[in-house]
Amino acid sequence: MESAQVFKTSHARTVCYLSAEYLLGPHLAGNLVNLGITETAREVGEELGLDLDAILEEEEEPGLGNGGLGRLAACFMESLSTCHIPAIGYGIRYEFGIFDQAIEDGWQVERTDNWLRNGNPWEIPRPKIRFSVGYGGYTESYRDDKGRSRQRWQPASVINGMAYDTPILGYGTANANLLRLWKAEAPASFDFQAFNTGDYYGAVYANIQAETISKVLYPNDEPEAGKELRLKQQYFFVSCSMQDMIRLHLNTVGPLETFADKFVAQLNDTHPALAVAELMRLLLDEHAMNWEQAWDITHRTFCYTNHTLLPEALETWSVSLFERLLPRHLEIVYEINRRFLDEVRMRFLGDEARVWRMSLIAEGGERRVRMANLAVVGSRAVNGVAELHSALVKATLFKDFAELWPERFHNVTNGVTPRRFMVVANPRLSRLITATCGHEDWIRDLERVRELEAHVEDAGLQEEWRAVKRAAKQDLAEWMNQATGVRLDPESLFDVQAKRFHEYKRQHLKVLHIIRCYQRIKQGQSQDLVPRAFIFGGKAAPGYFMAKLIIKLINAVGEVVNNDPQVNGWIRVAFLPDFNVKNGQRLYPAADLSEQISLAGKEASGTGNMKFSMNGALTIGTLDGANVEIREAVGAENFFLFGMTAEEALQRQMTGYRPWEIYRNDAELKSDIDLINSGLFSHGDTQLFRPLTDNLVNHDPFMVLADYRAYLDCQKTVSETYKDTPRWTRMSILNVARIGRFSSDRAIREYAAHIWKVTPKLIEPAGGDVA
Ligand code: GL4
Missing domain, CATH: 3.40.50.2000 (Glycogen Phosphorylase B;)
Structure with missing residues (x-):
């Protein structure tokens, strides 16, 4: 008033x-933070026998x-x-x-x-x-x-x-x-x-x-x-x-x-x-x-x-x-x-x-x-x-x-608001940032998270940084187990793609990568891999047949992978149902790897890319939308880049793109697609995923096959990097330290x-x- x-x-x-x-x-958690009374509310709640977190959970x-x-x-x-x-x-x-x-x-x-x-x-x-x-x-x-x-x-x-x-x-x-x-x-x-x-x-x-x-x-x-x-x-x-x-x-x-x-x-x-x-x-x-x-x-x-x-x-x-x-x-x-x-x-x-x-x-x-x-x-x-x-x-x-x-x-x-996507979603990380920088001013002036950079080599900070990520992964694993019955190992790399389902965002490229990992492990070639939890979230438009079929494919692959003891120590696939703001707040803090793999030229900006990065996830992504600027900001060496540029993609479309040739010439790709068609993921039904695989081989409007090889190679680099724990931690800290530009405060100004x-x-x- x-x-x-x-x-x-x-x-x-x-x-x-x-x-x-x-x-x-x-609204509640955000309003408490913005009024600066979260702790007061928690204490008052306790006096009254009320658990603030339980109340926050209730809000629709x-x-x-x-x-x-x-x-x-x-x-x-x-x-x-x-x-x-x-x-x-x-x-x-x-x-x-x-x-x-x-x-x-x-x-x-x-x-x-x-x-x-x-x-x-x-x-x-x-x-x-x-x-x-x-x-x-x-x-x-x-x-x-x-x-x-x-x-x-x-x-x-x-x-x-x-x-x-x-x-x-x-x-x-x-x-x-x-x-x-x-x-x-x-x-x-x-x-x-x-x-x-x-x-x-x-x-x-x-x-x-x-x-x-x-x-x-x-x-x-x-x-x-x-x-x-x-x-x-x-x-x-x-x-x-x-x-x-x-x-x-x-x-x-x-x-x-x-x-x-x-x-x-x-x-x-x-x-x-x-x-x-x-x-x-x-x-x-x-x-x-x-x-x-x-x-x-x-x-x-x-x-x-x-x-x-x-x-x-x-x-x-x-x-x-x-x-x-x-x-x-x-x-x-x-x-x-x-x-x-x-x-x-x-x-x-x-x-x-x-x-x-x-x-x-x-x-x-x-x-x-x-x-x-x-x-x-x-x-x-x-x-x-x-x-x-x-x-x-x-x-x-x-x-x-x-x-x-x-x-x-x-x-x-x-840009996105650091109040909701850092302070509300990730209180542990926020406390660590405040303790390291010695102030809370970064919450209103996100450029000041850059002060973390001075401490990036500090082994103590690195240790705490990992503990914060580890705790968030533990939380998510518990929630996932409750919600879906899928068990995730917090020690594994949490590889997350969460966004609306659309062919241009290429969730099916991610699926091909999972199938490749699966086959490699089955064939005893797991030496290049690290244990990973593949986590998806997102809704498809109710009338969008192909997007819904991709969701089905993810869950079908998950059913096979998660029930195969031979690969269980290596990979898991989980689909977080009902991805919305509240569930997003559980996901961003727990991600190690953020998947931003749209065909270059198609994603106007993306904002999930910013939310993950703000929470210390490293990005694997194409030169699309705001990925380009995020990579510039965090440093090319702290970003996993792959794939065609927008210009290359356009060129290739214009000179006649022939996905079936890629399919025929890349034995691994062919065997991944053929495995889908074999019915392994559909209880013997060889037709279920045909609309998807036929479309990929014959039309592939979003050039999944063209970027497949580059994507796999880049994922190999991701795994190698993850094995070097101190290096990964430094990269994670630098992602947060250099993300200040992507506050919506900057956009609004x-x-x-x-x-x-x-x-x-x-x-x-x-x-x-x-x-
Ligand atoms: C979108 C874009 O697809 C997305 O890249 C962008 O980040 C967002 C906000 O600018 O707008 N456009 C439409 S339509 N839906 C979106 O999410």
Whole structure:
């Protein structure tokens, strides 16, 4: 309340983060850390006979996101508060977040995530903050009281959005920002006409329809777009948010002419890109501005972050669906496009092919609205999420736009919050860092973990460092045994790949490595190996057949490997079910090796790579996403690099990639794939994994086979290095010591300075004290 009051009265410039996803994770532990009262809470709990850890275990996490993109939004909200930047996070209060994953007979099974079942003590319902949102209907021209010709929208149906606020605390500060999530509801009274004519059920049904809009999160990471309800969701939250921003502005600052000075709105990917058209509509139709004025404000308000280059994740909506749902917005998009394409034509005389490529409307075949183009045209800044990704954004996806507006394109490399992913997740390591550096300031200024570097040769520190890792591995082993019955040996190398399942992330490359280890041990060639526990975690989109088959394959290989006494002392395979924020917090501290093995050019950034490294895991990875910068930061000698570069991969695709030739020419690879096809992992069923193996041999869109040999060679280096315990420990310490750049505080400060042009506003605590 203090923050809200100060931001209001001081007219502080405010960041509005618009995101369809927030993967928050449990609140309690994070809030205790940020208030500096974890130990106090523990002691008070003890006096009352309550065990704090048991209480923390109980908390149901709000899983309102799929993966990296949603978790990034959560880290950013926490860093915005920590960095004292006035901000509001806008999103959707899904009644059902990301599904809970169970594993049955090795297959992923989805269960609904009923996170609100026992209520949600963290949110504040705001019944007075409600907006109506229209859909469908038609538009019409009319003359206003000054005789000017204007356009207005008569929607066919209207629903309400109500605000639910969750305070997001910063670390060691009184600053708190709001996460404002919208819940869809029927308008106050239901259809009385239907009610009066006796259609009671029909009238209530319409209400139920309204509420479906915020019912459930679409469970696709890198989604395949096109669902009508998803477009409704997007418009719903964007419309409520824009109306709320206008309300706030009118209530505090005043005239809308200064709207873009008060607010900057960050589009988290294209999911909220409709906000560009919605703000235009509100300014033109509801606030009677002319086009030039409205466009100037809109264009100065928005900035857009691109999070993926995968073509299937680039949102487009069929013009016919768009028109049916949002007829007024389509008119506005057409007018934006008309003016924009005139600009392109003037700049590139006669280049109609370029005009065709840049248009907000894809022509030829079914006409579609291109949301990414709308986001770029409607924003004053566009950024990618890692250096490589931002370069590819300019060179490929938005090449034409970067030629037209080079100054509009930026990079801001992602980061993650050290409060959750170090202090909360790994208290032992955090204590050791604090003891070694002699202060806790690294928690708010992660660059200061670099002070560890001075102690890297200290044998005492090395010893304690190993003990910390060992204890985390012991914890995870116990948890795993409870959850899955798989026994892991804490003495073995914990080799972890945890992230959403997607072919481009190449979990199947990891599986081929496991099968190779298995065969080598069976053939008595284990001399190059070290005992390893292969640990996977991650969800597959429920409709993504290949990803689900890879999960099944992992579990199938695990069943054979874990039950074969001949290899048991060497390797184990475990699948941690229901990878989410809470389970991630168990995993990151326990990892020795972090698998970041996507095909170069495909992973925009990755953030798991940062979380593992922060917890002292060494990375085996390709030159993809933020791996490139992590390797630069921690030192090439402390990173296991393998595989093609993005450029090499592209070259090879273009000159004709023939995976079957690799398959035929590499005897070990062939025998690994053939072993899958033999039915060994499927109780004799030789067909079960065929879709996967046939695809690898014949198409291999993510070039698993091309990187197989390099990956195995690199894994050999990993094993050799692991045998040299002091060396591995030094590398681990250096990974943590040099990871400071990858704090989300740094990312937020870059956005604030270069993109948002917003300055911190420190809140002085009123009354009570903040640690
Ligand atoms: C993602 C990227 O795939 C991931 O590399 C990135 O770290 C994350 C946050 O920027 O965004 N894009 C989509 S879509 N989902 C993601 O996780």
